[in-house]
Amino acid sequence: MVIKELLLKGSGLLKQNPNSNPSLESQVILAKLMNVDKSFLFAHIESEVEEELEDRYLSFIEKRKNGYPLQYLLGEVEFFGYKFKVREGVLIPRADTEILVSYVINYINKNNLDNYRLLEIGVGSGAIILSIAKNCPNGKLIGIDISEEALIIAKENQDNLSISNVTMFKSDLFEIFLNKPNKEEFDIIVSNPPYIDEEEMKKLQKEVLYEPQIALSGGVDGLMYYKRISLSARDFLKSGGMLAFEIGLTQGASVRDILYDFGYRDISIIKDLEQRDRVVVAYKD
Secondary structure, rough: OEHHHHHHHHHHHHOOOOOHHHHHHHHHHHHHHHHHOHHHHHHHOEOOOOHHHHHHHHHHHHHOOOOOOHHHOOOEEEEEOEEEEEEOOOOOOOOHHHHHHHHHHHHHHHHOOOEEEEEEOOOOOHHHHHHHHHOOOOOOOEEEEEEEEHHHHHHHHHHHHOOOOOOOOOOOOHHHHHHOOOOOOOEEEEOOOOEEEEHHHOOOHHHOOOOOOOOOEEEOOOOOHHHHHHHHHHEEEEEEEEEEEEEOOOHHHHHHHHHOOOOOOOEEEOOOOOOOOEEEEEOOO
């Protein structure tokens, strides 16, 4: 089968998945398997494809047709201009999270925070902390996650990006810091915690079900981790330090109220380009 025929067959099968982009994804998958750019496919559209590659391609297409995430098939995702490895067991970074990263980078630069200290709760693939470190290399950054699988991937991404000022540990939230003789304090604590509520967890589209539930479920009301992090973060933020959360689209007011109840000040809700609540920031007195 030639490339043109294979792409047509692939896109035809992917039309059975309403959450796919059949034409684009059929090209991206074949280009990945051939280790070429998409432009190569069209320059060699009548070239014959080896049977072994054809079989691998169609097996990938079949998995994607059945809802398997494209990012897991490709083994990577682009985020903030960088490529991050991903695989099952690790949350797939979303473009929406770039708003949180941009806000933190701008905050560091605007306030000339030399030798800043930043903590990320729940590093996942490392997309947030590594993107910040890459753009603001003059700080010391610590990332924690309860998932060993996530930490393995995050450290691989750190090596691929040649970042030396980030350290990552396994910990359930702030647990790792509790018995240290010298108290850790940070200028910034950032997190994109699990925030999907119990009812929404039952309605997730097929693709999302392949992702780790521990990185998605925020308890009955979706606010469990905002409460836990906001309570403990006060003990680890410097005076005037910033706490920044990504939030679900309907959670702005609720997270703002949680932060207010725990005594934070100057609480702001940051909207995305479509004017939807996306980030909440607050400061310790």
